[in-house]
Amino acid sequence: MSRTDDPVALDEWYVVGRPEDLSIGRPVATRLLGAELTLGLAGGAVTAVETETGRALPVTLAYGHVWTTLGTPTRGLPPIAEFDETDRRLATCGAVHVRASGLRLVENFLDMAHFPFVHTDILGVEDRPTVEPYDCEIRRDVDEVWATNCRFWQPQAAANAAGGQMSDYLYRVARPFTVLLYKTCPSDPARQDVIGLLIQPTDEDRSIAYAFVLVVDAVSSTTEIIHFQQTIFLQDRIILENQRPRLLPLSPRAETPTRADLSSIAYRRWLKEKGLRFGIDRREAA
Numbered sequence: 001m002s003r004t005d006d007p008v009a010l011d012e013w014y015v016v017g018r019p020e021d022l023s024i025g026r027p028v029a030t031r032l033l034g035a036e037l038t039l040g041l042a043g044g045a046v047t048a049v050e051t052e053t054g055r056a057l058p059v060t061l062a063y064g065h066v067w068t069t070l071g072t073p074t075r076g077l078p079p080i081a082e083f084d085e086t087d088r089r090l091a092t093c094g095a096v097h098v099r100a101s102g103l104r105l106v107e108n109f110l111d112m113a114h115f116p117f118v119h120t121d122i123l124g125v126e127d128r129p130t131v132e133p134y135d136c137e138i139r140r141d142v143d144e145v146w147a148t149n150c151r152f153w154q155p156q157a158a159a160n161a162a163g164g165q166m167s168d169y170l171y172r173v174a175r176p177f178t179v180l181l182y183k184t185c186p187s188d189p190a191r192q193d194v195i196g197l198l199i200q201p202t203d204e205d206r207s208i209a210y211a212f213v214l215v216v217d218a219v220s221s222t223t224e225i226i227h228f229q230q231t232i233f234l235q236d237r238i239i240l241e242n243q244r245p246r247l248l249p250l251s252p253r254a255e256t257p258t259r260a261d262l263s264s265i266a267y268r269r270w271l272k273e274k275g276l277r278f279g280i281d282r283r284e285a286a
């Protein structure tokens with residue numbers, strides 16, 4: 001497939017890698033929105049080029065990742081204030097290739113109902129499967145989707161959790177392919193750990209997922225933090241790759257009721273308002 005002509009998708013910033021995965025004289029080929037990109041390192045700066053046209057793309061380094069765009073974004077990267085707090089630790093969790101629309105990855109990230117069954121005895125237990133009522137809204141002031149007052153019993157909420165806890169969650173879909181989670185920090189109940197899922201939509205039905213964890217955790221090693229997140233995400237990947245269709249339908253009626261919960265409905269409505277086409281199942285749109 002060639003580069004999409006969807007202006008809504010083009011005019012966004014996307015993560016396309018991590019700076020530490022690039023080295024001088026070794027260009028890396030990757031894909032974004034159906035286009036081939038070449039990433040490199042020259043004169044200490046990360047470069048991104050649209051391979052077919054040779055066009056140099058803007059590059060921003062932020063939140064432990066390399067961001068670029070094929071279009072003309074009307075706004076910058078989402079602000080994440082916690083990156084200014086110097087006692088936090090950042091762990092980035094590499095790149096996981098997933099055969100699914102990036103929008104499916106975001107929707108799955110928002111879905112608490114799967115915790116007891118997919119992340120059994122980590123993020124949920126099978127005898128406490130209930131998702132308590134929570135609030136969800138499209139925040140017009142920042143043009144984001146927020147799900148607040150989410151609560152879930154978790155036997156192993158984080159790498160450093162000793163025993164179970166009732167976790168408080170706040171989900172923030174900051175961009176169509178960028179979602180953040182703020183959750184109770186096991187070592188300091190007054191603060192929240194931040195987990196980001198940053199998606200590189202390579203093609204409509206294929207994605208590369210990057211994650212970061214920005215935690216207040218003086219105990220766990222970085223390896224333990226990364227291993228914890230990878231364990232969770234590899235469990236999700238099995239579910240995601242078996243989901244059909246691979247693209248996201250925008251009508252909640254297209255899915256079973258458990259999938260079509262409040263945050264999923266708000267997310268789909270928000271995408272529909274934006275007129276995004278890339279990664280969306282359009283067969284039902286007529």
Ligand SMILES: [Fe+2]
Pocket residue numbers: 108109114118119232236
């Ligand atoms: Fe999951």
